[in-house]
Amino acid sequence: xxxxxxxxxxxxxxxxxxxxxxxxxxxxxxxxxxxxxxxxxxxxxxxxxxxxxxxxxxxxxxxxxxxxxxxxxxxxxxxxxxxxxxxxxxxxxxxxxxxxxxxxxxxxxxxxxxxxxxxxxxxxxxxxxxxxxxxxxxxxxxxxxxxxxxxxxxxxxxxxxxxxxxxxxxxxxxxxxxxxxxxxxxxxxxxxxxxxxxxxxxxxxxxxxxxxxxxxxxxxxxxxxxxxxxxxxxxxxxxxxxxxxxxxxxxxxxxxxxxxxxxxxxxxxxxxxxxxxxxxxxxxxxxxxxxxxxxxxxxxxxxxxxxxxxxxxxxxxxxxxxxxxxxxxxxxxxxxxxxxxxxxxxxxxxxxxxxxxxxxxxxxxxxxxxxxxxxxxxxxxxxxxxxxxxxxxxxxxxxxxxxxxxxxxxxxxxxxxxxxxxxxxxxxxxxxxxxxxxxxxxxxxxxxxxxxxxxxxxxxxxxxxxxxxxxxxxxxxxxxxxxxxxxxxxxxxxxxxxxxxxxxxxxxxxxxxxxxxxxxxxxxxxxxxxxxxxxxxxxxxxxxxxxxxxxxxxxxxxxxxxxxxxxxxxxxxxxxxxxxxxxxxxxxxxxxxxxxxxxxxxxxxxxxxxxxxxxxxxxxxxxxxxxxxxxxxxxxxxxxxxxxxxxxx
Numbered sequence: 001x002x003x004x005x006x007x008x009x010x011x012x013x014x015x016x017x018x019x020x021x022x023x024x025x026x027x028x029x030x031x032x033x034x035x036x037x038x039x040x041x042x043x044x045x046x047x048x049x050x051x052x053x054x055x056x057x058x059x060x061x062x063x064x065x066x067x068x069x070x071x072x073x074x075x076x077x078x079x080x081x082x083x084x085x086x087x088x089x090x091x092x093x094x095x096x097x098x099x100x101x102x103x104x105x106x107x108x109x110x111x112x113x114x115x116x117x118x119x120x121x122x123x124x125x126x127x128x129x130x131x132x133x134x135x136x137x138x139x140x141x142x143x144x145x146x147x148x149x150x151x152x153x154x155x156x157x158x159x160x161x162x163x164x165x166x167x168x169x170x171x172x173x174x175x176x177x178x179x180x181x182x183x184x185x186x187x188x189x190x191x192x193x194x195x196x197x198x199x200x201x202x203x204x205x206x207x208x209x210x211x212x213x214x215x216x217x218x219x220x221x222x223x224x225x226x227x228x229x230x231x232x233x234x235x236x237x238x239x240x241x242x243x244x245x246x247x248x249x250x251x252x253x254x255x256x257x258x259x260x261x262x263x264x265x266x267x268x269x270x271x272x273x274x275x276x277x278x279x280x281x282x283x284x285x286x287x288x289x290x291x292x293x294x295x296x297x298x299x300x301x302x303x304x305x306x307x308x309x310x311x312x313x314x315x316x317x318x319x320x321x322x323x324x325x326x327x328x329x330x331x332x333x334x335x336x337x338x339x340x341x342x343x344x345x346x347x348x349x350x351x352x353x354x355x356x357x358x359x360x361x362x363x364x365x366x367x368x369x370x371x372x373x374x375x376x377x378x379x380x381x382x383x384x385x386x387x388x389x390x391x392x393x394x395x396x397x398x399x400x401x402x403x404x405x406x407x408x409x410x411x412x413x414x415x416x417x418x419x420x421x422x423x424x425x426x427x428x429x430x431x432x433x434x435x436x437x438x439x440x441x442x443x444x445x446x447x448x449x450x451x452x453x454x455x456x457x458x459x460x461x462x463x464x465x466x467x468x469x470x471x472x473x474x475x476x477x478x479x480x481x482x483x484x485x486x487x488x489x490x491x492x493x494x495x496x497x498x499x500x501x502x503x504x505x506x507x508x509x510x511x512x513x514x515x516x517x518x519x520x521x522x523x524x525x526x527x528x529x530x531x532x533x534x535x536x537x538x539x540x541x542x543x544x545x546x547x548x549x550x551x552x553x554x555x556x557x558x559x560x561x562x563x564x565x566x567x568x569x570x571x572x573x574x575x576x577x578x579x580x581x582x583x584x585x586x587x588x589x590x591x592x593x594x595x596x597x598x599x600x601x602x603x604x605x606x607x608x609x610x611x612x613x614x615x616x617x618x619x620x621x622x623x624x625x626x627x628x629x630x631x632x633x634x635x636x637x638x639x640x641x642x643x644x645x646x647x648x649x
Contacts, residue, residue: 001057001058001059002053002057002058002059003020003023004053004058005053005056005057005058006020009056009057009121009122012122012124013121013122014122026047029045030045030046030047031044031045031046031077032044032045033045037114037117037119038097038113038114038117038119039094039095039096039097044077044079046062046073046076046077046079048062048069048073050069055126062074062079063082063083064079064080064081064082064144065081065082065083065084065085065143065144066083066085066141066142066143066144067142068142071144081144082094083143083144083145085103085141085143087143087195088102089102089103089104089141090102090103091103091106097113098110103141104139111123145195147191147193147262148191148192148193148202148204148262149189149190149191149192150189150190150192150307150311151189152187152188152189152190153189157307157310157311158184158185158187160310160314161184161306161307161310162181162184162185164306164310164315164316165177165180165181165184165306165316166181168287168315168316168319169316169318169319169320169321170319170320170321171320171321171323172320172321172322172323172438172439173323173367176295176298176321176323179295179298180298180302180303180306180321183298183299183303184303184306184307190265190304190307191265192264192265192268193260193262193263193264193265194262194263194264194265194266195261195262196262196263198263199263199264199266199269200232200263200264200268200269201232201235201236201259201260201262201263201264202260202262202263202264203215203219203220203223203235203243203260204259204260205219205240205243205244205257205258205259205260206257206258206259206260207250207252207254207256207257208254208256208257208258209250209252209254209256210250210252210254212250212251212252213260214248214250214257216245218245219243219244219245219248222243222244222245223235223243226238226242226243235259239259240257240258240259241257243259244257265304267300267301267303267304268304268308270300270301270304270305271301271303271304271305271306271307271308272305272308273305274286274287274288274305274308274309274317275308275312278317286317287309287315287316287317287318287319288317288318288319289318289319289320290318290319290320290321290322291305291317291318291320291321291322292321292322292324293323293324294323294324294325294326295323295324295325295326297323298323302321305317305318322439323367324366324367324370325366325367325368325369325370326369326370327369327370327371327372328369328370328371328372329341329343329371329372329373330371330372330373330374330375330376332369332371343372343373343374343377345357348360348377352377352381353502354502355384355500355501355502355503356377356380356381356384358499358500358501359380359383359384359445359499359500360372360376360377360380361441362441362442362444362445362499363376363380363383363442363445364442365442366441366442383445383449384500384503386449386452386453386457387448387449387452387496387500387503388503390452390453390456390457390461390492391489391492391493391503391504391507392507393457393461394456394461394485394488394489394492395489395507395510395511397468397481397482397485398482398485398486398489399510401473402479402482402486403514404483404486404514405514407474407479407482407483408479408483408486409476409479409480409483411531411532413476413479413480414480414483414484415477415480415481415590416537416586416587416590417460417463417464417587417590417593417594418480418481418483418484419532419534419537420460420534420537420538420541421455421456421460421484421488422484422487422529422532423532423533423534423535423537423538424451424455424538425451425487425488425491425532426528426529426530426532426533427533427538428447428448428451428491428495429491429495429525429526429527429528430528431443431447432444432447432448432495432525433525433527433528435447436498436525441499444495444496444499445499448492448495448496451492452492456488459545462596463593463594463596464481464593466593466596466623466625467481467593468481468482469623470622470623470642470643470646471646472645472646472649486514489507489511490511490515490526491526493507493508493511493520494520494523494524494525494526495525495526497520497521497523501521504520505519505520505521507520508520540583543580543583544583544584544587544594547574547576547580547584547608548594548595550608550610551572551574551595551610551612552567552595554610554611554612555567555570555572555597555612557612558570558612563612563613563614564612564614566624567595567596567597568596568597568598568615568619568624568625568626569598569614569615569619569626570597570598570599570612570613570614570615571597571598571599571600571601571612571613571614571615571616571626572595572597572599572600572601572610572611572612573601573603573609573610573611573612573613574600574601574602574603574609574610575603575604575605575607575608575609575610575611576602576603576604576605576608577604577605577606577607577608578604580608581602581603581604581605584602585602597615598615598625598626598627599615599616599626616628617629617630618630618638620638620639620640620643621638621639622639622640622643622647623640623642623643625640627640627641627642629641631644635647635648636648
């Protein structure tokens with residue numbers, strides 16, 4: 001035993017009267033042989049760096065047939081890969097005294113036998129890490145058995161597969177490439193046989209006498225025909241002779257054969273699915289456009305499919321691979337029945353509808369784990385309502401009197417504000433199209449939502465209410481904004497259709513006969529109209545919105561002071577430096593609409609100055625704006641000049 005463990009070992013054994021008779025140089029022990037205590041076998045002393053001297057004696061047994069480290073040590077020293085345990089966990093006939101006994105049950109009997117032989121100094125129970133089945137939690141035994149392998153390097157399969165990863169496949173997200181590349185570059189040969197009582201059989205035969213494997217094109221043909229006629233179970237139901245060509249003889253002269261009992265690794269089944277689907281089904285093509293699965297499949301389906309396809313056809317079975325995360329609860333925990341945190345898709349569909357579920361899918365970045373909770377669904381519902389109400393508001397300003405074929409105005413007739421929105425709409429189109437192309441669905445969600453909530457609801461639609469509701473029916477300003485609204489609505493419907501299929505289809509039906517496609521799902525994604533893109537104009541509007549925000553803050557202060565109630569009660573005196581003055585004066589009458597006030601006085605000065613006061617005159621009962629030209633008599637009393645003109649025309 002190891003010198004450092006003598007004292008501890010003797011104490012455990014209860015031996016107090018002992019002496020060390022000498023130290024043995026370690027190298028003199030290497031490859032010495034000795035006899036097994038109760039089996040007629042000789043063994044050999046070997047060295048291994050994984051043996052520790054914290055417990056025991058420093059000497060342990062090695063079982064090359066029952067553990068990876070021991071197996072590698074056995075290869076190093078040329079040991080037999082001795083594995084006297086069958087598939088039931090019972091000792092085989094090689095262990096005569098305990099033949100047929102379960103290895104775990106045999107422990108006590110073996111200890112007793114060693115005691116009887118006087119070959120056991122001491123026994124104790126120790127606790128250490130031991131492999132267990134992940135499913136049933138019972139301890140498992142490793143056994144070295146004959147297996148079928150696909151070599152990764154003998155014919156360059158690894159090298160060719162790595163080249164396919166880099167040159168034939170687009171990985172979405174890009175880190176998927178590194179993940180599968182690193183796994184494949186370091187993996188061992190592929191063991192494709194499994195010891196199961198179900199699955200796809202390995203259709204190989206063995207000589208009953210010398211165990212030499214046999215297969216041929218003819219034997220495969222016979223088996224394939226039998227499977228087509230009777231199903232895959234026929235392999236297990238019939239004897240080997242039913243599948244062998246006539247007159248088959250082994251090199252040893254024997255003519256009787258047995259079947260292979262192992263099945264194929266299930267990853268080989270899934271990895272070869274492209275051959276049964278893409279190559280034979282009409283309308284499909286090989287390689288396919290995309291494989292789509294969870295991030296665990298870089299080790300699984302993506303991996304095995306690549307090896308099978310490259311091995312057989314010299315190419316990857318897919319042009320692109322998209323990887324997604326997994327659904328977790330709001331706290332990031334894996335969903336499980338024991339935690340009670342499972343939210344089933346049908347629950348959401350039943351309560352909120354499929355639109356909400358699809359919208360949730362686009363809400364989070366699927367490349368990471370995707371969270372879901374009641375609170376999150378409630379937020380998605382609010383987003384959906386905002387988008388749906390935006391569609392409704394846009395349509396409400398069209399359905400009564402706008403025919404695009406008759407009333408749509410040219411770009412030159414659009415106001416400064418109208419042109420800004422069309423330019424912003426083109427930015428949205430570009431962003432959403434790119435997101436669809438690159439599968440960045442969360443970008444689509446946020447882009448459409450922000451456009452509806454900010455560009456439209458908070459800005460454009462709020463500003464154009466006056467011209468939509470108050471101007472003459474055929475006024476150019478009104479028709480111009482209706483033209484923009486129609487363009488915006490149809491564009492939004494087509495952009496959102498792949499996600500909000502029912503909502504967009506319902507709204508599309510209300511636009512007939514002004515749209516040519518019967519269904520929004522039969523339309524194409526809108527393309528960017530370069531004539532509407534104006535970066536300089538958008539930059540100018542960025543400054544305009546800043547000035548507007550400053551005015552709104554001053555208006556809100558006066559509302560708090562009770563000087564005004566509604567913003568239309570206000571008159572704004574706006575003093576601006578020359579550059580800003582030129583910018584704002586370009587708006588003309590639209591400046592009043594922009595600020596949503598009754599009167600604006602624009603003055604050129606040296607710095608920004610904002611003064612808010614009550615508007616002059618009286619309130620028009622139709623447009624709610626204050627005016628100094630209100631008449632109290634006539635056909636239309638208490639109306640401003642503009643409203644009287646509108647009603648009398």
